[in-house]
Amino acid sequence: MKRLSFMMGVFLLSFFLISVSFAADVIKFGAAISLTGKLAKEGNLVKNGYELWKETVNKKGGIKIGNRYYKVEIKYYDDESDPNRAAKLVEKLITEDGIKLILGPYGSESVFSTSAITEKYGALMVQGGAGADKLYTRGFKNLFGIYTVATEYMDDTLKMLRNKTPKPNTVAIVYSNDLFSTQVAQGARASAQKYGYKVVYYKDYPKGTQDLSTVIVEIKAKNPDILIGCGHFQDTVVIVKQSKDYKLNPKAIAFSVGPTLPDFVTALKGDAEYIFGSAQWTPTLKYKDPVFGSNENFVKAFKAKFGVEPNYHAAGGAAAAVIFQRAIEKAGTFTDINKIRQALASFNEETLFGKIRFDATGKVVDKGMPVIQIQRGQQKTVYPENAAEAKPVYPKPAWR
Numbered sequence: 001m002k003r004l005s006f007m008m009g010v011f012l013l014s015f016f017l018i019s020v021s022f023a024a025d026v027i028k029f030g031a032a033i034s035l036t037g038k039l040a041k042e043g044n045l046v047k048n049g050y051e052l053w054k055e056t057v058n059k060k061g062g063i064k065i066g067n068r069y070y071k072v073e074i075k076y077y078d079d080e081s082d083p084n085r086a087a088k089l090v091e092k093l094i095t096e097d098g099i100k101l102i103l104g105p106y107g108s109e110s111v112f113s114t115s116a117i118t119e120k121y122g123a124l125m126v127q128g129g130a131g132a133d134k135l136y137t138r139g140f141k142n143l144f145g146i147y148t149v150a151t152e153y154m155d156d157t158l159k160m161l162r163n164k165t166p167k168p169n170t171v172a173i174v175y176s177n178d179l180f181s182t183q184v185a186q187g188a189r190a191s192a193q194k195y196g197y198k199v200v201y202y203k204d205y206p207k208g209t210q211d212l213s214t215v216i217v218e219i220k221a222k223n224p225d226i227l228i229g230c231g232h233f234q235d236t237v238v239i240v241k242q243s244k245d246y247k248l249n250p251k252a253i254a255f256s257v258g259p260t261l262p263d264f265v266t267a268l269k270g271d272a273e274y275i276f277g278s279a280q281w282t283p284t285l286k287y288k289d290p291v292f293g294s295n296e297n298f299v300k301a302f303k304a305k306f307g308v309e310p311n312y313h314a315a316g317g318a319a320a321a322v323i324f325q326r327a328i329e330k331a332g333t334f335t336d337i338n339k340i341r342q343a344l345a346s347f348n349e350e351t352l353f354g355k356i357r358f359d360a361t362g363k364v365v366d367k368g369m370p371v372i373q374i375q376r377g378q379q380k381t382v383y384p385e386n387a388a389e390a391k392p393v394y395p396k397p398a399w400r
Contacts, residue, residue, distance in 0.1 A: 027063055027070045027334045029324070030077075030093035031103040032114060033129075037081025038208055041233050041263055042313050043106040046129045049310070049317025050074055050103055052302055053325075056291055063325050065332055079105055087113040094121045100337055101328075103321060106313065108132030108150070108180035115143040124337055126324045126344065128316030128353070131280075132180045136361035142337075144344045144362045146280075146320055146353055148369050150180050150256075151187030153278050154228055156369045157254045158188070160383040161226060162195045164394045168225035168251055172201035174215055174239070175230035176208075184230040184256045192228075200224055208234070213242050220248045229255045237267050244271055244399040251395035252276060254371075260311045265377050272374045274396040281312040281319075281353055282370045282381040284389055289352040291322045298352045311379075319353035 031050060034043030054072045062069035075097055079086035086105050093099045094117070102118050104111050104127020111130035118125045119140045131147035161168055171192045175185035182204065192199050200222040205215055216239070219227065227250040229239050236258030243253070258264050259277025283299045292298040298318060302310040310318075327343035328334050348357045359365050371383035373392055382392040 025062075025068070025070055026073050027101070027328070028073045028075060028097075028099050029101045029103050029321075030075045030090070030097060030099035031105065032077045032079045032086045032089035032093065032110075033105045034081040034107065034110070035076070035078040037079075038234065039081040039107050039232065041261060042129070042257070043081070045261070045311060045313035046106045046317035047076065048302070048306055049128070049314040049319075050321050052298075052305055052314075053291065053318045053321040055305070056301065057325065063328060063334070065329060065334065070334065074103065075099060079110060081107070081110075083107070083109040083113040086110040087117050090114040090117045091121070094118070094123050100124065101324065101334065101340075103127070103317070103324070104129050104145070106130070108135060108183075109178055111135055111143075111145070112179060115140060118142050122337055124324075124340055124344070126320045126327075128318075128320030129313065130180065132183050134179060134183065136363040140362065142341060144323070144347075144358055146316060146323065146356055146364045146367075148280060148367050149363060150183035151190065153184045153256050153369060154188035154230075154254065155191040156383060157228075157276055157278055157371050158191045158195050158197065158226075160371055160392065161252055161394065162197070164392075166251070166395065169198060170200045170222070170224045171197045171226045171228060172219045172222055172224035172250070173199060173203075173228045173230065174201070174212070174219065175204050176206075176232065176235055177204040178207045181207075181230040181232070181256065185228075188228050188230060197226070210234075210238060211242075212238050213246065216242045216246045216248055220246055224250050226250055226252045226254065229253070229258075231255070232257050233261055233263065236264070240268055240271055240275065247399065249396075249398045253396060254278070259374055260372060260379065261313070262308050262311060265374060271399070272377070274393045275374050276382075276392070277372045277374075277379075279312045279370045279372050279381075281315040282372060282379070282387065283309055284381050285354070285370065285387055287352055287354055288350050289322065290326055290349065292318075292352055295352040309379075315353060319351050319356075322351050323347060323349075323356060
């Protein structure tokens with residue numbers, strides 16, 4: 001009986017030690033992200049980027065620190081596209097789940113609210129889902145973002161169009177009154193003025209509205225050469241449909257978000273043709289990557305796993321995770337937040353998202369915005385010229 005009790009004790013101790021060892025061989029990341037709600041399409045794409053990164057890293061053995069490999073786990077919560085809920089969930093990740101390596105949510109308002117929590121608790125966030133300038137004006141040390149900031153979003157589009165024939169001279173700008181879209185619109189207005197356009201219309205609308213007919217009628221009365229829409233996926237669909245309904249026919253239509261999403265053409269079919277979109281990233285960019293090997297390999301792996309070509313939301317998620325991984329490896333630790341922060345602050349590597357380095361505020365620097373256009377139902381990179389798959393179609397044909 002005593003021998004049996006002894007053997008049982010040895011077994012339980014061995015099981016406990018194995019369990020502890022197994023747990024110690026895992027690096028846990030956390031993310032509160034929009035899996036439902038207004039931003040669910042974009043949020044799920046970012047999550048898909050995280051998941052492909054996790055799968056790719058784990059197939060290679062994990063994240064290497066010293067001579068050991070650590071498998072990756074990601075704890076997700078659905079923030080339901082609510083910035084306040086996102087903040088509470090990130091606090092839960094840190095204080096209840098014990099996770100201090102936070103992958104960012106999608107959307108500037110949620111990154112704004114959640115990064116205040118990571119800063120408060122000394123956790124780190126790397127995010128590839130938000131570009132509001134305001135994120136980097138608070139003196140935070142624990143937030144790093146890889147999106148070109150909102151005020152620079154439409155600059156390359158307006159630069160590309162300025163010398164087209166017939167020459168566009170006037171611009172109408174309409175935008176959702178959320179943080180990100182407001183800053184995109186402010187930047188678009190500044191860029192338009194910089195390039196010599198006249199801004200003939202500039203107005204916001206309530207976030208999430210499903211009827212913009214009054215705005216469309218007002219814009220039509222101004223007869224702009226270029227229509228710039230600064231909002232999110234659902235907004236772009238409404239603007240396109242109602243522009244057609246009211247026969248608003250500018251020479252070019254461009255959006256900050258929407259055309260780069262796979263569902264854009266699905267939702268609009270032929271009405272999506274010749275619309276421009278700003279992209280943080282496109283599949284044709286020729287970058288190397290320390291995890292996937294190259295941007296091309298990332299695209300192939302994403303298509304194999306999810307059955308569709310990735311857009312910049314998915315690529316941003318994957319790239320943010322790659323950068324987090326590389327910083328951990330460079331720091332030689334996944335528990336010393338200060339060392340990982342220092343590795344992020346000095347980060348200077350090429351990734352699938354481009355050459356990434358940060359300024360003192362945690363904002364990515366020297367990163368442009370490729371321009372895509374829907375042509376024959378496909379996203380085609382049309383700018384910059386050295387990455388272009390096709391020439392931009394301009395002026396846009398009238399609605400049929």
